[in-house]
Amino acid sequence: MMALWTGQDIAAATGGTLHGSFDADGVAFDSREVGPGDLFVALSGETTDGHRFIDGAVAQGAAGILTERPVDHPHVQVPDTAEALRALARASRARSSARIIGVTGSAGKTGTKEMLFEALDRSSMGGAHRSLKSYNNHVGVPLSLARMPRETKFGIFEMGMNHAGELADLTQLVRPDVAIVTTIAPAHVEFFPDEAAIARAKAEIFEGLVDGGTAVIPRDSPHYDLLRDAASKSGARIVSFGFHEDADVQAVEMIDRPPGSQVTAELGEITLSYRIAQPGRHIVANSLAVLAAVDAVGGDLAAAGLALAELPGLPGRGQRHVLPHAGGELLLIDESYNANPASMRAAIAGLADLRSRRTIAVLGAMKELGEKSAGYHADIAPLLAQADVDETIFVGPEFENLVEKLAGGLEGPARFAHCGTASEAITLLRARIKGGEAVLVKGSNSVGLSRLVSAFVDGDS
Known part of the structure; x- marks a missing residue:
C-alpha cells in the first residue's frame, strides 16, 4: 500500500518547503497520540505551542514534522501550520473517490457517525473511514480529512459548531455527498437568539454539498420547513426521516427489546426490520437517518441492519x-460526555424503561445555555417525576434554583441532593447505593462526571 502522505505530497499540498525525505502513514497534532510513522503537525495555540513537543513526537516515532520553524528532523516548513493542515485536508478530499457523508445536529452526531461507520465498513470490508472521538471542530475536521486513506470507499465526518458561520467553513472542507442533520435543540443557545437561529446555523452544512448531493433531515423537527428550504437552495435532493407519516424513511413500528429496540422501517418500497442494541426513541430516529444515508451512497441496507444490532x-x-x-449488580449508564435539554430529556426518559430497578440519576449542569439556563434546568423536574426516578443527585451551581423549588414543594424526584463537584457526587452516590440500582450519569463534559464513571467502573479515586 502507498504511504498516506509522502514528504513531497505534503509540500505540494501546503506550498511548504521539504527538508529531508519521509513518508507518513498517519497524522497527529497531539504529541501524546503520535505513533510510529506519523506526521506531527506542530500547531501554535493560544495556551500552548506544538513546536515545544517536536522532539518528544520524534522520540515516539514521528516520521516527519509540519512546522513553522526549521528543526533537526525531516520536515515541511510552512508559514502557518493550522492553515497547512487545512490545505492537507483539501488535498485529501480532492484526491479521494470515496462517497462522503457529513453529520451535524444538536445531539446524536457522534452516535450517528459511529452507526454509519459500522454499517459502511461492514459492507465495504474495511473500506470506511471516520473522524475519531469528537474531532468535529476547526482543527478536528481537517485532521480527520488528512487522515483519510487514499483507498477509502466511504468517509464519515462529524461537524460541530457553537457559532453561526462555523459549519459553513467546515462543510466546504468536507464537501459531502450526503449531509445529515440529526436534530435541532437548544444546545449552545447562549450564542443564539432562539432555536430557529440554531437551525439556520446547522443548515449551513448543506452549502458544501457536491452537485447532486443529498440532504437528510428530521421530519419530526418543528424546524423541518427551515431545513428543507435551506437544503433546496443548495440544490440538494431531500430525504426526510422520522416517525412522521410523511417521512421518506419512516419508523412504522418500534418495540422495546431490552436493552434495545426492534424497528420496522419503510424506505419507499423497501421494508426493513432490524434490531438496535441501544435503547431510546432518539436512537431509533438516528438509525433512520443512517439508513437514509446508507441508501443515498449506495451502501448495503442489510449490512446496516446487522451493524445496528451489534x-x-x-x-x-x-x-x-x-x-x-x-446488594446486587448495578447498571451504570454513562452519558457523561455531553448534555443539552434535548439529550437530557431523552436520557431521563430512558430510565422510565428500567422501573424494575430502583433508579438514581446523577445529573451534571448543562452548559452554554445563557440567560435561559435556570429555566432549562428547572424543566428537568417534571421529567424526573414522569420517569419515576427514585433519587437524583444534582451537580453544579446551575441547579441551585431548581433545588430551591424542589425544597419548596415542586414536583420532581422522590429524593434529591445537590453538590458542587464531581468529587462530591462520588461520595454522595456511594452512600446512596444499596445494590441492584440503575444509575444514569448525565452532564456536560466540563462538569467532570466522567471521573465519577471511572471511580465506579475502574475503581479510580
Whole structure:
C-alpha cells in the first residue's frame, strides 16, 4: 500500500518547503497520540505551542514534522501550520473517490457517525473511514480529512459548531455527498437568539454539498420547513426521516427489546426490520437517518441492519456497565460526555424503561445555555417525576434554583441532593447505593462526571 502522505505530497499540498525525505502513514497534532510513522503537525495555540513537543513526537516515532520553524528532523516548513493542515485536508478530499457523508445536529452526531461507520465498513470490508472521538471542530475536521486513506470507499465526518458561520467553513472542507442533520435543540443557545437561529446555523452544512448531493433531515423537527428550504437552495435532493407519516424513511413500528429496540422501517418500497442494541426513541430516529444515508451512497441496507444490532453505546454517550455489588449488580449508564435539554430529556426518559430497578440519576449542569439556563434546568423536574426516578443527585451551581423549588414543594424526584463537584457526587452516590440500582450519569463534559464513571467502573479515586 502507498504511504498516506509522502514528504513531497505534503509540500505540494501546503506550498511548504521539504527538508529531508519521509513518508507518513498517519497524522497527529497531539504529541501524546503520535505513533510510529506519523506526521506531527506542530500547531501554535493560544495556551500552548506544538513546536515545544517536536522532539518528544520524534522520540515516539514521528516520521516527519509540519512546522513553522526549521528543526533537526525531516520536515515541511510552512508559514502557518493550522492553515497547512487545512490545505492537507483539501488535498485529501480532492484526491479521494470515496462517497462522503457529513453529520451535524444538536445531539446524536457522534452516535450517528459511529452507526454509519459500522454499517459502511461492514459492507465495504474495511473500506470506511471516520473522524475519531469528537474531532468535529476547526482543527478536528481537517485532521480527520488528512487522515483519510487514499483507498477509502466511504468517509464519515462529524461537524460541530457553537457559532453561526462555523459549519459553513467546515462543510466546504468536507464537501459531502450526503449531509445529515440529526436534530435541532437548544444546545449552545447562549450564542443564539432562539432555536430557529440554531437551525439556520446547522443548515449551513448543506452549502458544501457536491452537485447532486443529498440532504437528510428530521421530519419530526418543528424546524423541518427551515431545513428543507435551506437544503433546496443548495440544490440538494431531500430525504426526510422520522416517525412522521410523511417521512421518506419512516419508523412504522418500534418495540422495546431490552436493552434495545426492534424497528420496522419503510424506505419507499423497501421494508426493513432490524434490531438496535441501544435503547431510546432518539436512537431509533438516528438509525433512520443512517439508513437514509446508507441508501443515498449506495451502501448495503442489510449490512446496516446487522451493524445496528451489534453496536453498543459509546463511552460517555450511553455505554452501559454492569458492576458487581454486595446488594446486587448495578447498571451504570454513562452519558457523561455531553448534555443539552434535548439529550437530557431523552436520557431521563430512558430510565422510565428500567422501573424494575430502583433508579438514581446523577445529573451534571448543562452548559452554554445563557440567560435561559435556570429555566432549562428547572424543566428537568417534571421529567424526573414522569420517569419515576427514585433519587437524583444534582451537580453544579446551575441547579441551585431548581433545588430551591424542589425544597419548596415542586414536583420532581422522590429524593434529591445537590453538590458542587464531581468529587462530591462520588461520595454522595456511594452512600446512596444499596445494590441492584440503575444509575444514569448525565452532564456536560466540563462538569467532570466522567471521573465519577471511572471511580465506579475502574475503581479510580
